Amino acid sequence: MMIKETYQVTAGDMTAAGDVSARIKRHMKQLGIPASVMRRVAVGTYEAEINLVIHSDGGRIDFAITPEGIDIRVVDVGPGIADIEKAMTEGWSTATNEVRNMGFGAGMGLPNMKRNADEFTIASEVGVGTDIHMLFRI
Amino acid sequence: MSDTPYFHSVRLDAEKCKGCTTCLKRCPTEAIRIRNNRATILHERCIDCGECIRVCTSHAKIAVTDPLEIIDGFKYKIALPAPTLYSQFIHVHRSEPIIASLLKIGFDDVFEVARAAEVVSYAISKLLITEDRPKPVISSACPVILRLIQINFPSLLDNVIDMISPMEAAAKIAKEEFAKKHGVPVGEIGAFFISPCAAKMTAVKNPLGQEKSYVDGVIAIKDIYTRIEKHLKEGFDPLEIDRASTVGIKWAIPGGETSAVGSRNSLCVDGVENVMRVLEQIENARFERLDYFEGLACTNGCLGGPLTVENCFVAKNRLASVVKHTAQRMVSKTEIFEDAVSTLRMTQEIEPNEVMQLRGSIFERIKRAEEIEMICKGLPGFDCGSCGSPTCRALAWDIAHGYANELNCVFKLQERISQMAEEMVKLGESTRFTSYRKDDGSKKEGL
Secondary structure (H helix, E strand, O other), X not given: OOEEEEEEEOOOOOOOOOHHHHHHHHHHHHHOOOHHHHHHHHHHHHHHHHHHHHHOOOEEEEEEEOOOEEEEEEEEOOXXXXXXXXXXXXXXXXXXXXXXXXXXXXXXXXXXXXXXXXXXXXXXXXXXXXXXXXXXXX | OOOOOOOOOEEEOOOOOOOOOHHHHHOOOOOEEEEOOEEEEOOOOOOOOOHHHHHOOOOOEEEOOOOHHHHHXXXXXXXXXXXHHHHOOOOOOOOHHHHHHHHHHOOOEEOOHHHHHHHHHHHHHHHHHHOOOOOOEEOOOOHHHHHHHHHHOHHHXXXXXXXXXXXXXXXXXXXXXXXXXXXXXXXXXXXXXXXXXXXXXXXXHOOOOOOOOOOOEEEEHHHHHHHHHHHOOOOOOOOOOOOOOHHHHHHHOOOHHHHHHOOOOXXXXXXXHHHHHHXXXXXXXXXXXXXXXXXXXXXXXXXXXXXXXXXXXXXXXHHHHHHHOOOOXXXXXXXXHHHHHHHOEOOOOOOXXXXXXXXXXXXXXXXXXXXXXXXXXXXXXXXXXXXXXXXXXXXXXXXXXXXXXXXXXXXXXXXXXXXXXXXXXXXHXXXXXXXXXXXXXXXXXXX
């Protein structure tokens, strides 16, 4: 028993950025997921979505809501992260000036996801892509 | 909780409703359905924002407020004019003649809500400094936004400042001052809000954050307008009341509250759709350093209230002129300001309103959500409103709860009709074939 959906996210399309997280949030509100959990999921998925748009060559977000919690998987098709440890450091970013001017790329994306999720794993290979998994317990 | 049913100011005049989808599409909480060719308001969802009143071309949406005669139920009557009132009269750029007119209409005293707004501003600014609160702190002044947060953004309820509104503060202080000055019991004094806002009427009948409202009646600006207007050109005696300063009067304009509160990084947003988008972003933690948020349901804030007479932009321009003719110094006594932090505090928690949520255990809720998703996938996704529900998703919810069925969707109905027509044709063809065989004579010959 679960709510399960998959969304494609297009690289560089800032106009659609935030649609998926808004959709997940609407599900959570309808389901009456506790406010504290909902806010953490909202922050985590929004960061993940923005990351896909800004840094990746495109990808998808899978989410599943079960009685135990909210499971988010973010998979992209490249370019992959060379140094994950560095990428997980607050304030470190490879974002272009253009993106920074839009108020993004402050280097808080991955650290924010990790801080908000109950479980966070990341795997990445340059030239292949990045695979992030977040679990939020209800 | 009281046993009296929840009172809504915003209602439907069924006679005038022609059952179009104009209001349906504009309601921010999806509280309207069109059934049997007329609108119905789902009362538990309605936040009395008045959007439907503004957009209805048939004037079938109305706001119920108290008639002026309500003041006759009290021995002593105090008018509490919202600062918006000062912006409503053409060629009047001062508040004095308007206040004098209120006294001529039959009020014994006038206490400007703007004066109470000064006291509330002071108390809020003090709380922002002395107490550690979740940021941004959210204003509690707009009753529509409070209800909106209860329904759609319950996670932000902790951010709402627990101070009563300037209207409530005005009623409380006005009655106390009047009772003390004239030596009469508070129970004999009625305080009446002169309102641009329908939701204030609802807030008085069903208060949030306090058990009982201090306000005894809410009179719409549009209802009292001509009565005031009649006296405006007459001369009047010098007013013997403590007057509000520019600080309080500016509360009628978007941003007036934030500037009065004086926090370092504040934001004011007007228009309920805009406010919803920004609350969404606050929930997503997109504002890093926002201290204070003022959300106003109406475009141009209270100046755009559904019970006003003047166009809100004209009113804004005129109020700026009134501000120029108003003193900058506040006159309220120091102890009122100092005590406000405790005396004007809300006494009850504001609870989340779970009306938009599914019911039952988490298992049952997920199961119902799955069902809604399934139904939704079968709908066209045009959100046209022709079915009487505002969106396809809302129709899916309504179907899952037994309030509607799939054939309320005109596209589904069309599909079904052409399906049936096809079946009819097939049936027709097959019966024609039988009769042809019957008539070809072969059977007769066989007999």
